[in-house]
Amino acid sequence: MPELPEVTALAAFLDARLAGATVDRVFVVSPSALKTASPPYTDLVGRSIESVGRRGKYLVFRVAPDGSSGEGADDGGGRLLVVVHLALGGWVKVHDELPEATLGRGKGYSAARFGFVRGEETTGIDLTEAGTWKRLAVWIVRRLEDVPAIAELGPEPLEDSFTLERFRSLLNKRQQIKGLLRNQKIIAGIGNAYSDEILHLAKLSPFAVASTLDDGETERLYAALRSTLEGATTEAIGRPPEDLKDEKRASMRVHRRTGEACPVCGDTIREVTFSDSALQYCPTCQTGGKLLADRTTSKFLK
Incomplete structure:
Protein backbone atom coordinates (compact mmCIF):
# COMPACT_ATOMS: atom_id res chain seq x y z
CA MET A 1 0.00 0.00 0.00
CA GLU A 152 -11.07 10.71 11.99
CA LEU A 153 -7.44 10.97 10.87
CA GLY A 154 -4.75 11.77 13.38
CA PRO A 155 -2.08 14.47 12.94
CA GLU A 156 0.36 14.63 10.03
CA PRO A 157 3.74 13.42 11.35
CA LEU A 158 5.89 15.75 9.22
CA GLU A 159 4.09 18.98 10.10
CA ASP A 160 5.89 21.45 12.36
CA SER A 161 3.10 21.09 14.92
CA PHE A 162 3.95 17.40 15.33
CA THR A 163 6.48 18.01 18.08
CA LEU A 164 8.12 15.54 20.44
CA GLU A 165 5.65 16.56 23.14
CA ARG A 166 2.71 16.03 20.79
CA PHE A 167 4.09 12.61 19.91
CA ARG A 168 4.68 11.74 23.56
CA SER A 169 1.02 12.50 24.32
CA LEU A 170 -0.08 9.88 21.77
CA LEU A 171 1.84 7.07 23.48
CA ASN A 172 -0.28 6.87 26.64
CA LYS A 173 -1.97 3.67 25.48
CA ARG A 174 -1.59 -0.01 26.36
CA GLN A 175 -1.06 -0.80 22.71
CA GLN A 176 1.86 -2.39 20.92
CA ILE A 177 3.91 0.28 19.21
CA LYS A 178 3.75 -1.36 15.77
CA GLY A 179 -0.04 -1.17 15.80
CA LEU A 180 -0.04 2.37 17.20
CA LEU A 181 2.20 3.67 14.42
CA ARG A 182 -0.14 2.13 11.83
CA ASN A 183 -3.33 3.42 13.45
CA GLN A 184 -4.53 6.22 11.17
CA LYS A 185 -6.68 7.70 13.92
CA ILE A 186 -3.53 8.29 15.98
CA ILE A 187 -0.96 9.24 13.29
CA ALA A 188 -1.85 9.73 9.63
CA GLY A 189 0.07 8.23 6.75
CA ILE A 190 2.20 5.41 8.21
CA GLY A 191 1.54 1.82 7.16
CA ASN A 192 3.10 -1.60 7.49
CA ALA A 193 6.29 -0.89 5.55
CA TYR A 194 7.44 2.35 7.15
CA SER A 195 6.45 1.26 10.66
CA ASP A 196 8.90 -1.66 10.23
CA GLU A 197 11.58 0.75 9.05
CA ILE A 198 10.94 3.27 11.84
CA LEU A 199 11.10 0.63 14.56
CA HIS A 200 14.31 -0.83 13.14
CA LEU A 201 15.97 2.58 13.13
CA ALA A 202 14.70 3.27 16.65
CA LYS A 203 15.98 -0.16 17.84
CA LEU A 204 12.60 -1.05 19.34
CA SER A 205 10.61 -4.27 19.30
CA PRO A 206 7.40 -4.02 17.28
CA PHE A 207 5.66 -5.61 20.28
CA ALA A 208 6.85 -3.01 22.81
CA VAL A 209 3.90 -1.41 24.62
CA ALA A 210 3.62 2.30 23.82
CA SER A 211 2.83 3.46 27.35
CA THR A 212 5.91 1.70 28.77
CA LEU A 213 8.49 3.50 26.63
CA ASP A 214 10.88 5.60 28.68
CA ASP A 215 11.99 9.10 27.71
CA GLY A 216 15.04 7.91 25.80
CA GLU A 217 13.08 5.35 23.82
CA THR A 218 10.36 7.89 23.05
CA GLU A 219 12.90 10.43 21.81
CA ARG A 220 14.62 7.77 19.72
CA LEU A 221 11.34 6.65 18.20
CA TYR A 222 10.29 10.21 17.40
CA ALA A 223 13.62 10.95 15.71
CA ALA A 224 13.42 7.71 13.72
CA LEU A 225 9.86 8.45 12.62
CA ARG A 226 10.72 11.91 11.36
CA SER A 227 13.98 10.97 9.67
CA THR A 228 12.55 7.86 8.00
CA LEU A 229 9.55 9.66 6.54
CA GLU A 230 11.51 12.78 5.59
CA GLY A 231 14.22 10.74 3.88
CA ALA A 232 11.76 8.56 1.99
CA THR A 233 9.73 11.59 0.89
CA THR A 234 12.83 13.39 -0.35
CA GLU A 235 13.82 10.31 -2.36
CA ALA A 236 10.33 9.91 -3.81
CA ILE A 237 9.65 13.52 -4.82
CA GLY A 238 10.33 14.09 -8.51
CA ARG A 239 9.99 10.47 -9.54
CA PRO A 240 7.24 9.48 -11.99
CA PRO A 241 4.46 7.24 -10.64
CA GLU A 242 5.75 4.15 -12.43
CA ASP A 243 9.05 4.33 -10.51
CA LEU A 244 7.72 4.95 -7.01
CA LYS A 245 6.91 1.37 -6.05
CA ASP A 246 10.32 0.04 -7.07
CA GLU A 247 12.08 2.91 -5.32
CA LYS A 248 10.15 2.16 -2.12
CA ARG A 249 11.09 -1.53 -2.22
CA ALA A 250 14.75 -0.77 -2.91
CA SER A 251 15.02 1.64 0.02
CA MET A 252 13.71 -0.76 2.68
CA ARG A 253 16.23 -2.03 5.25
CA VAL A 254 14.09 -4.72 6.92
CA HIS A 255 10.59 -4.62 5.45
CA ARG A 256 10.10 -7.57 3.08
CA ARG A 257 13.75 -8.55 3.65
CA THR A 258 13.09 -11.80 5.54
CA GLY A 259 16.13 -14.06 5.48
CA GLU A 260 18.51 -11.33 4.34
CA ALA A 261 21.28 -9.80 6.42
CA CYS A 262 20.51 -6.74 8.52
CA PRO A 263 22.41 -3.80 6.94
CA VAL A 264 23.35 -2.55 10.42
CA CYS A 265 24.52 -5.63 12.32
CA GLY A 266 24.48 -8.51 9.84
CA ASP A 267 21.99 -10.65 11.78
CA THR A 268 19.27 -12.45 9.80
CA ILE A 269 16.06 -10.47 9.38
CA ARG A 270 13.08 -12.35 10.79
CA GLU A 271 9.35 -12.27 10.17
CA VAL A 272 6.15 -12.62 12.19
CA THR A 273 3.11 -13.46 10.10
CA PHE A 274 -0.53 -12.67 10.77
CA SER A 275 -3.74 -13.58 9.00
CA ASP A 276 -3.49 -10.76 6.46
CA SER A 277 -0.04 -9.19 6.91
CA ALA A 278 3.49 -9.71 8.20
CA LEU A 279 6.15 -7.68 9.96
CA GLN A 280 9.92 -7.90 9.68
CA TYR A 281 12.55 -7.05 12.29
CA CYS A 282 16.16 -7.62 13.28
CA PRO A 283 16.59 -9.60 16.53
CA THR A 284 19.99 -8.11 17.35
CA CYS A 285 18.99 -4.49 16.70
CA GLN A 286 15.48 -4.62 18.14
CA THR A 287 14.82 -7.44 20.61
CA GLY A 288 18.11 -8.15 22.33
CA GLY A 289 18.68 -11.21 20.17
CA LYS A 290 15.35 -12.84 21.06
CA LEU A 291 13.05 -14.18 18.37
CA LEU A 292 9.47 -12.95 18.40
CA ALA A 293 6.93 -15.75 18.47
CA ASP A 294 3.66 -15.95 16.58
CA ARG A 295 0.98 -14.01 18.47
CA THR A 296 -1.50 -16.88 18.27
CA THR A 297 0.68 -19.30 20.21
CA SER A 298 3.07 -17.39 22.43
CA LYS A 299 3.38 -14.41 24.69
CA PHE A 300 4.62 -11.21 23.10
CA LEU A 301 8.05 -9.87 23.92
CA LYS A 302 8.28 -6.31 25.09
Whole structure:
Protein backbone atom coordinates (compact mmCIF):
# COMPACT_ATOMS: atom_id res chain seq x y z
CA MET A 1 0.00 0.00 0.00
CA PRO A 2 1.36 3.45 -0.84
CA GLU A 3 2.13 5.38 2.33
CA LEU A 4 2.88 9.01 3.16
CA PRO A 5 6.12 9.38 1.14
CA GLU A 6 4.74 7.79 -2.04
CA VAL A 7 1.38 9.56 -1.85
CA THR A 8 3.17 12.88 -1.26
CA ALA A 9 5.34 12.31 -4.35
CA LEU A 10 2.37 11.12 -6.38
CA ALA A 11 0.36 14.22 -5.42
CA ALA A 12 3.29 16.49 -6.34
CA PHE A 13 3.67 14.82 -9.74
CA LEU A 14 -0.05 15.08 -10.48
CA ASP A 15 -0.20 18.67 -9.26
CA ALA A 16 2.57 19.70 -11.66
CA ARG A 17 0.82 17.89 -14.49
CA LEU A 18 -2.80 18.85 -13.80
CA ALA A 19 -2.95 22.22 -12.01
CA GLY A 20 -4.93 24.53 -14.30
CA ALA A 21 -6.13 21.68 -16.52
CA THR A 22 -9.81 21.23 -17.36
CA VAL A 23 -11.61 17.96 -16.69
CA ASP A 24 -12.60 16.79 -20.17
CA ARG A 25 -14.15 13.42 -19.35
CA VAL A 26 -14.80 11.01 -16.49
CA PHE A 27 -15.58 7.31 -16.73
CA VAL A 28 -16.52 5.32 -13.63
CA VAL A 29 -15.52 1.84 -14.78
CA SER A 30 -16.19 0.09 -11.47
CA PRO A 31 -19.30 1.56 -9.79
CA SER A 32 -18.34 -0.05 -6.47
CA ALA A 33 -15.28 2.23 -6.29
CA LEU A 34 -17.39 5.40 -6.18
CA LYS A 35 -18.52 5.88 -2.58
CA THR A 36 -20.68 8.99 -3.06
CA ALA A 37 -23.64 9.82 -5.31
CA SER A 38 -24.04 13.53 -4.66
CA PRO A 39 -22.51 15.62 -6.13
CA PRO A 40 -22.58 13.38 -9.22
CA TYR A 41 -19.27 12.63 -10.92
CA THR A 42 -20.61 14.24 -14.11
CA ASP A 43 -20.40 17.61 -12.32
CA LEU A 44 -16.61 17.44 -12.65
CA VAL A 45 -16.61 17.80 -16.44
CA GLY A 46 -15.74 21.31 -17.60
CA ARG A 47 -14.19 22.38 -14.32
CA SER A 48 -10.53 23.13 -13.76
CA ILE A 49 -8.12 21.47 -11.33
CA GLU A 50 -6.83 23.91 -8.73
CA SER A 51 -4.33 21.57 -7.11
CA VAL A 52 -3.57 18.00 -6.12
CA GLY A 53 -2.56 17.33 -2.55
CA ARG A 54 -2.61 14.72 0.18
CA ARG A 55 -4.13 14.01 3.58
CA GLY A 56 -2.81 10.88 5.25
CA LYS A 57 -2.74 8.17 2.56
CA TYR A 58 -5.46 9.91 0.53
CA LEU A 59 -4.97 11.84 -2.70
CA VAL A 60 -7.04 15.04 -2.82
CA PHE A 61 -7.91 16.74 -6.12
CA ARG A 62 -9.29 20.25 -5.58
CA VAL A 63 -11.69 21.10 -8.41
CA ALA A 64 -12.71 24.72 -9.00
CA PRO A 65 -16.34 25.86 -8.89
CA ASP A 66 -18.20 25.55 -12.15
CA GLY A 67 -17.38 28.31 -14.60
CA SER A 68 -14.61 29.96 -12.56
CA SER A 69 -11.02 29.52 -11.50
CA GLY A 70 -12.15 29.12 -7.93
CA GLU A 71 -10.23 32.14 -6.62
CA GLY A 72 -11.88 33.58 -3.57
CA ALA A 73 -14.51 30.85 -3.37
CA ASP A 74 -14.96 28.86 -0.19
CA ASP A 75 -15.43 25.11 0.00
CA GLY A 76 -19.20 25.48 0.28
CA GLY A 77 -19.51 27.73 -2.76
CA GLY A 78 -19.19 25.16 -5.50
CA ARG A 79 -15.67 23.78 -5.18
CA LEU A 80 -15.49 19.99 -5.29
CA LEU A 81 -12.93 17.59 -3.89
CA VAL A 82 -12.11 14.25 -5.48
CA VAL A 83 -10.63 12.07 -2.75
CA VAL A 84 -8.90 8.81 -3.67
CA HIS A 85 -7.72 6.00 -1.41
CA LEU A 86 -5.57 3.55 -3.35
CA ALA A 87 -5.86 0.78 -0.75
CA LEU A 88 -3.55 -2.24 -0.91
CA GLY A 89 -3.33 -2.84 -4.66
CA GLY A 90 -4.29 0.50 -6.16
CA TRP A 91 -2.19 2.85 -8.23
CA VAL A 92 -2.35 5.77 -10.66
CA LYS A 93 -1.34 5.38 -14.30
CA VAL A 94 -0.69 8.53 -16.31
CA HIS A 95 -1.02 8.71 -20.10
CA ASP A 96 -0.38 11.42 -22.68
CA GLU A 97 -3.72 10.95 -24.39
CA LEU A 98 -7.36 11.24 -23.38
CA PRO A 99 -8.87 7.92 -22.33
CA GLU A 100 -11.79 6.13 -23.91
CA ALA A 101 -14.59 4.48 -21.97
CA THR A 102 -13.50 0.96 -22.79
CA LEU A 103 -10.27 -0.69 -21.71
CA GLY A 104 -7.88 -3.01 -23.44
CA ARG A 105 -7.22 -6.41 -21.98
CA GLY A 106 -4.60 -6.70 -19.28
CA LYS A 107 -3.89 -7.63 -15.69
CA GLY A 108 -5.93 -6.07 -12.91
CA TYR A 109 -8.68 -3.61 -13.63
CA SER A 110 -9.37 0.11 -13.82
CA ALA A 111 -11.76 1.61 -11.28
CA ALA A 112 -12.07 5.03 -12.95
CA ARG A 113 -10.64 7.00 -15.86
CA PHE A 114 -10.19 10.76 -16.16
CA GLY A 115 -9.19 12.95 -19.09
CA PHE A 116 -7.70 16.45 -18.72
CA VAL A 117 -6.81 19.22 -21.16
CA ARG A 118 -4.39 22.08 -20.44
CA GLY A 119 -3.70 24.19 -23.50
CA GLU A 120 -2.35 21.79 -26.10
CA GLU A 121 -1.49 19.17 -23.49
CA THR A 122 -3.75 16.20 -22.82
CA THR A 123 -3.50 13.79 -19.91
CA GLY A 124 -5.27 10.56 -19.12
CA ILE A 125 -5.42 9.19 -15.59
CA ASP A 126 -6.37 5.61 -14.78
CA LEU A 127 -7.08 4.60 -11.19
CA THR A 128 -6.12 0.93 -11.30
CA GLU A 129 -6.13 -1.91 -8.81
CA ALA A 130 -4.38 -5.25 -8.91
CA GLY A 131 -5.89 -8.38 -7.43
CA THR A 132 -9.53 -9.17 -6.73
CA TRP A 133 -10.34 -7.35 -3.47
CA LYS A 134 -11.45 -4.08 -5.13
CA ARG A 135 -10.83 -1.81 -2.15
CA LEU A 136 -9.79 1.30 -4.10
CA ALA A 137 -12.25 4.06 -3.22
CA VAL A 138 -13.23 7.45 -4.69
CA TRP A 139 -15.32 10.14 -3.02
CA ILE A 140 -16.63 13.36 -4.59
CA VAL A 141 -17.38 15.78 -1.76
CA ARG A 142 -17.46 19.47 -0.88
CA ARG A 143 -15.42 19.18 2.33
CA LEU A 144 -12.69 16.76 3.36
CA GLU A 145 -14.62 16.04 6.54
CA ASP A 146 -17.41 14.56 4.42
CA VAL A 147 -15.17 11.51 3.98
CA PRO A 148 -15.67 9.72 7.33
CA ALA A 149 -12.20 8.18 7.51
CA ILE A 150 -10.53 11.53 6.83
CA ALA A 151 -12.59 13.21 9.54
CA GLU A 152 -11.07 10.71 11.99
CA LEU A 153 -7.44 10.97 10.87
CA GLY A 154 -4.75 11.77 13.38
CA PRO A 155 -2.08 14.47 12.94
CA GLU A 156 0.36 14.63 10.03
CA PRO A 157 3.74 13.42 11.35
CA LEU A 158 5.89 15.75 9.22
CA GLU A 159 4.09 18.98 10.10
CA ASP A 160 5.89 21.45 12.36
CA SER A 161 3.10 21.09 14.92
CA PHE A 162 3.95 17.40 15.33
CA THR A 163 6.48 18.01 18.08
CA LEU A 164 8.12 15.54 20.44
CA GLU A 165 5.65 16.56 23.14
CA ARG A 166 2.71 16.03 20.79
CA PHE A 167 4.09 12.61 19.91
CA ARG A 168 4.68 11.74 23.56
CA SER A 169 1.02 12.50 24.32
CA LEU A 170 -0.08 9.88 21.77
CA LEU A 171 1.84 7.07 23.48
CA ASN A 172 -0.28 6.87 26.64
CA LYS A 173 -1.97 3.67 25.48
CA ARG A 174 -1.59 -0.01 26.36
CA GLN A 175 -1.06 -0.80 22.71
CA GLN A 176 1.86 -2.39 20.92
CA ILE A 177 3.91 0.28 19.21
CA LYS A 178 3.75 -1.36 15.77
CA GLY A 179 -0.04 -1.17 15.80
CA LEU A 180 -0.04 2.37 17.20
CA LEU A 181 2.20 3.67 14.42
CA ARG A 182 -0.14 2.13 11.83
CA ASN A 183 -3.33 3.42 13.45
CA GLN A 184 -4.53 6.22 11.17
CA LYS A 185 -6.68 7.70 13.92
CA ILE A 186 -3.53 8.29 15.98
CA ILE A 187 -0.96 9.24 13.29
CA ALA A 188 -1.85 9.73 9.63
CA GLY A 189 0.07 8.23 6.75
CA ILE A 190 2.20 5.41 8.21
CA GLY A 191 1.54 1.82 7.16
CA ASN A 192 3.10 -1.60 7.49
CA ALA A 193 6.29 -0.89 5.55
CA TYR A 194 7.44 2.35 7.15
CA SER A 195 6.45 1.26 10.66
CA ASP A 196 8.90 -1.66 10.23
CA GLU A 197 11.58 0.75 9.05
CA ILE A 198 10.94 3.27 11.84
CA LEU A 199 11.10 0.63 14.56
CA HIS A 200 14.31 -0.83 13.14
CA LEU A 201 15.97 2.58 13.13
CA ALA A 202 14.70 3.27 16.65
CA LYS A 203 15.98 -0.16 17.84
CA LEU A 204 12.60 -1.05 19.34
CA SER A 205 10.61 -4.27 19.30
CA PRO A 206 7.40 -4.02 17.28
CA PHE A 207 5.66 -5.61 20.28
CA ALA A 208 6.85 -3.01 22.81
CA VAL A 209 3.90 -1.41 24.62
CA ALA A 210 3.62 2.30 23.82
CA SER A 211 2.83 3.46 27.35
CA THR A 212 5.91 1.70 28.77
CA LEU A 213 8.49 3.50 26.63
CA ASP A 214 10.88 5.60 28.68
CA ASP A 215 11.99 9.10 27.71
CA GLY A 216 15.04 7.91 25.80
CA GLU A 217 13.08 5.35 23.82
CA THR A 218 10.36 7.89 23.05
CA GLU A 219 12.90 10.43 21.81
CA ARG A 220 14.62 7.77 19.72
CA LEU A 221 11.34 6.65 18.20
CA TYR A 222 10.29 10.21 17.40
CA ALA A 223 13.62 10.95 15.71
CA ALA A 224 13.42 7.71 13.72
CA LEU A 225 9.86 8.45 12.62
CA ARG A 226 10.72 11.91 11.36
CA SER A 227 13.98 10.97 9.67
CA THR A 228 12.55 7.86 8.00
CA LEU A 229 9.55 9.66 6.54
CA GLU A 230 11.51 12.78 5.59
CA GLY A 231 14.22 10.74 3.88
CA ALA A 232 11.76 8.56 1.99
CA THR A 233 9.73 11.59 0.89
CA THR A 234 12.83 13.39 -0.35
CA GLU A 235 13.82 10.31 -2.36
CA ALA A 236 10.33 9.91 -3.81
CA ILE A 237 9.65 13.52 -4.82
CA GLY A 238 10.33 14.09 -8.51
CA ARG A 239 9.99 10.47 -9.54
CA PRO A 240 7.24 9.48 -11.99
CA PRO A 241 4.46 7.24 -10.64
CA GLU A 242 5.75 4.15 -12.43
CA ASP A 243 9.05 4.33 -10.51
CA LEU A 244 7.72 4.95 -7.01
CA LYS A 245 6.91 1.37 -6.05
CA ASP A 246 10.32 0.04 -7.07
CA GLU A 247 12.08 2.91 -5.32
CA LYS A 248 10.15 2.16 -2.12
CA ARG A 249 11.09 -1.53 -2.22
CA ALA A 250 14.75 -0.77 -2.91
CA SER A 251 15.02 1.64 0.02
CA MET A 252 13.71 -0.76 2.68
CA ARG A 253 16.23 -2.03 5.25
CA VAL A 254 14.09 -4.72 6.92
CA HIS A 255 10.59 -4.62 5.45
CA ARG A 256 10.10 -7.57 3.08
CA ARG A 257 13.75 -8.55 3.65
CA THR A 258 13.09 -11.80 5.54
CA GLY A 259 16.13 -14.06 5.48
CA GLU A 260 18.51 -11.33 4.34
CA ALA A 261 21.28 -9.80 6.42
CA CYS A 262 20.51 -6.74 8.52
CA PRO A 263 22.41 -3.80 6.94
CA VAL A 264 23.35 -2.55 10.42
CA CYS A 265 24.52 -5.63 12.32
CA GLY A 266 24.48 -8.51 9.84
CA ASP A 267 21.99 -10.65 11.78
CA THR A 268 19.27 -12.45 9.80
CA ILE A 269 16.06 -10.47 9.38
CA ARG A 270 13.08 -12.35 10.79
CA GLU A 271 9.35 -12.27 10.17
CA VAL A 272 6.15 -12.62 12.19
CA THR A 273 3.11 -13.46 10.10
CA PHE A 274 -0.53 -12.67 10.77
CA SER A 275 -3.74 -13.58 9.00
CA ASP A 276 -3.49 -10.76 6.46
CA SER A 277 -0.04 -9.19 6.91
CA ALA A 278 3.49 -9.71 8.20
CA LEU A 279 6.15 -7.68 9.96
CA GLN A 280 9.92 -7.90 9.68
CA TYR A 281 12.55 -7.05 12.29
CA CYS A 282 16.16 -7.62 13.28
CA PRO A 283 16.59 -9.60 16.53
CA THR A 284 19.99 -8.11 17.35
CA CYS A 285 18.99 -4.49 16.70
CA GLN A 286 15.48 -4.62 18.14
CA THR A 287 14.82 -7.44 20.61
CA GLY A 288 18.11 -8.15 22.33
CA GLY A 289 18.68 -11.21 20.17
CA LYS A 290 15.35 -12.84 21.06
CA LEU A 291 13.05 -14.18 18.37
CA LEU A 292 9.47 -12.95 18.40
CA ALA A 293 6.93 -15.75 18.47
CA ASP A 294 3.66 -15.95 16.58
CA ARG A 295 0.98 -14.01 18.47
CA THR A 296 -1.50 -16.88 18.27
CA THR A 297 0.68 -19.30 20.21
CA SER A 298 3.07 -17.39 22.43
CA LYS A 299 3.38 -14.41 24.69
CA PHE A 300 4.62 -11.21 23.10
CA LEU A 301 8.05 -9.87 23.92
CA LYS A 302 8.28 -6.31 25.09
